Amino acid sequence: xxxxxxxxxxxxxxxxxxxxxxxxxxxxxxxxxxxxxxxxxxxxxxxxxxxxxxxxxxxxxxxxxxxxxxxxxxxxxxxxxxxxxxxxxxxxxxxxxxxxxxxxxxxxxxxxxxxxxxxxxxxxxxxxxxxxxxxxxxxxxxxxxxxxxxxxxxxxxxxxxxxxxxxxxxxxxxxxxxxxxxxxxxxxxxxxxxxxxxxxxxxxxxxxxxxxxxxxxxxxxxxxxxxxxxxxxxxxxxxxxxx
Amino acid sequence: xxxxxxxxxxxxxxxxxxxxxxxxxxxxxxxxxxxxxxxxxxxxxxxxxxxxxxxxxxxxxxxxxxxxxxxxxxxxxxxxxxxxxxxxxxxxxxxxxxxxxxxxxxxxxxxxxxxxxxxxxxxxxxxxxxxxxxxxxxxxxxxxxxxxxxxxxxxxxxxxxxxxxxxxxxxxxxxxxxxxxxxxxxxxxxxxxxxxxxxxxxxxxxxxxxxxxxxxxxxxxxxxxxxxxxxxxxxxxxxxxxxxxxxxxxxxxxxxxxxxxxxxxxxxxxxxxxxxxxxxxxxxxxxxxxxxxxxxxxxxxxxxxxxxxxxxxx
Ligand SMILES: Nc1ncnc2c1ncn2[C@@H]1O[C@H](COP(=O)(O)OP(=O)(O)O)[C@@H](O)[C@H]1O
Ligand SMILES: [Mg+2]
Numbered sequence: 001x002x003x004x005x006x007x008x009x010x011x012x013x014x015x016x017x018x019x020x021x022x023x024x025x026x027x028x029x030x031x032x033x034x035x036x037x038x039x040x041x042x043x044x045x046x047x048x049x050x051x052x053x054x055x056x057x058x059x060x061x062x063x064x065x066x067x068x069x070x071x072x073x074x075x076x077x078x079x080x081x082x083x084x085x086x087x088x089x090x091x092x093x094x095x096x097x098x099x100x101x102x103x104x105x106x107x108x109x110x111x112x113x114x115x116x117x118x119x120x121x122x123x124x125x126x127x128x129x130x131x132x133x134x135x136x137x138x139x140x141x142x143x144x145x146x147x148x149x150x151x152x153x154x155x156x157x158x159x160x161x162x163x164x165x166x167x168x169x170x171x172x173x174x175x176x177x178x179x180x181x182x183x184x185x186x187x188x189x190x191x192x193x194x195x196x197x198x199x200x201x202x203x204x205x206x207x208x209x210x211x212x213x214x215x216x217x218x219x220x221x222x223x224x225x226x227x228x229x230x231x232x233x234x235x236x237x238x239x240x241x242x243x
Numbered sequence: 244x245x246x247x248x249x250x251x252x253x254x255x256x257x258x259x260x261x262x263x264x265x266x267x268x269x270x271x272x273x274x275x276x277x278x279x280x281x282x283x284x285x286x287x288x289x290x291x292x293x294x295x296x297x298x299x300x301x302x303x304x305x306x307x308x309x310x311x312x313x314x315x316x317x318x319x320x321x322x323x324x325x326x327x328x329x330x331x332x333x334x335x336x337x338x339x340x341x342x343x344x345x346x347x348x349x350x351x352x353x354x355x356x357x358x359x360x361x362x363x364x365x366x367x368x369x370x371x372x373x374x375x376x377x378x379x380x381x382x383x384x385x386x387x388x389x390x391x392x393x394x395x396x397x398x399x400x401x402x403x404x405x406x407x408x409x410x411x412x413x414x415x416x417x418x419x420x421x422x423x424x425x426x427x428x429x430x431x432x433x434x435x436x437x438x439x440x441x442x443x444x445x446x447x448x449x450x451x452x453x454x455x456x457x458x459x460x461x462x463x464x465x466x467x468x469x470x471x472x473x474x475x476x477x478x479x480x481x482x483x484x485x486x487x488x489x490x491x492x493x494x495x496x497x498x499x500x501x502x503x504x505x506x507x508x509x510x511x512x513x514x515x516x517x518x519x520x521x522x523x524x525x526x527x528x529x530x531x532x533x534x535x536x537x538x539x540x541x542x543x544x545x546x547x548x549x550x551x552x553x554x555x556x557x
Contacts, residue, residue: 076441076442087439
């Protein structure tokens, strides 16, 4: 059976004043696969996922979710369809407990069923290793734990498409390993779009890699193909020798 | 599960205390507490929007006034009895909140404060403009004959206290329940991080509008109760100071807490009451205490207690 397109972007373009943040970007996500979006700082990666998730209104272009044109849907409706999004700059509810943060994330689907809701929250916290901190105020967590919490919130949403904007930024090596294991365990059921600077993570996880440079798709293929691509080496990989 | 029993015990304990106060307090303070309970309903309505949802309105007097005039004008002009007049007061406040919310919630922060302030000024001016019915600044009296419910004369001190008590209890327990429900948690999420709430799939605009309407209805209930129990309807209740009061009460008592609004109203009432016994410059004394409190207990009385170890305080 051919791979199913869960999410597809066609000609997505965003122009800020004179800055071409994205120009005619096409991309599709195969069901259950992990797609990595890489590229140097300022390449337009965050802008791109912002347009997919509905946070940023595109200058032009179309987004399809399971074949349906969702370009006109506001962000919250897209999330209701089964997307989850973690921010590049950690975005949690700092004044609430770790438990409540995850409960809010799970609550959209489960709030009507108290028991299932509570069970889900504990299952997620357990899986991500934050169960013993459930009662702690989220804003008091270390930076690394806050990032992990945000990923936990994404898991609690049980998304079909999970978009993560530089999730491993600032994590320790062990936390990165845990993250890789976690993503491997949810891939298959979940389609993942991962913006990532850490090539170790990309190599370990990505079924498919798309390289963005100056708002345009520079290359696309498997990690090996991308790694061998001269243009990519010049634009990006070359600048961080064998990171 | 333990955690959810303590707040309920506290809430029921407070209601029991208010009941006991009627029998132990001297008449003057019984009257004061009738008023305090009605104003606390107003403070609770305000708290839902400000304390829980994080939206600072400077125009809530318009909802209080909508309830007050909704009740007063309905009884006076149509001769409706207490229950239908009260219902129309709630409807008036709810519809006003729906309309104002629909427009004002397109703004946020300072713009929201200004827009709500302007709407409230408009309501105030409308009340003055229709002086034929509202008697403008002077206001009008709701006659004793119209303040009867099921054969009970609500103008007596006893009936007044218990009516205020019942209205307060219903609102207090309903609000405590509401903020515990998923709906309440979502409002808190908006206050904490609106963009995050949206990206979890919550319809933030709709939640805010619903918070606004419920807040408006509570404020309207307070306004209608005031007209019913104290028999007076006047434009001063639609003025700016009546938009500022609930903000002060809630800040003093503790924003985003269930008991803060009541504590704030009691505190401010007796602050003014006691200081005016000492000096004519009682507003100065009140002002200084308010400044000190905001400096040293910025989370209000209940909020500060919660931070200093009584973490379970609802
Ligand atoms: N709100 C904005 N207004 C103006 N320019 C922006 C805005 N957001 C991003 N940009 C610009 O768009 C380009 C792409 O940014 P971004 O998508 O954040 O890149 P990346 O995530 O790949 O680092 C950058 O040049 C950035 O300065
Ligand atoms: Mg970025």
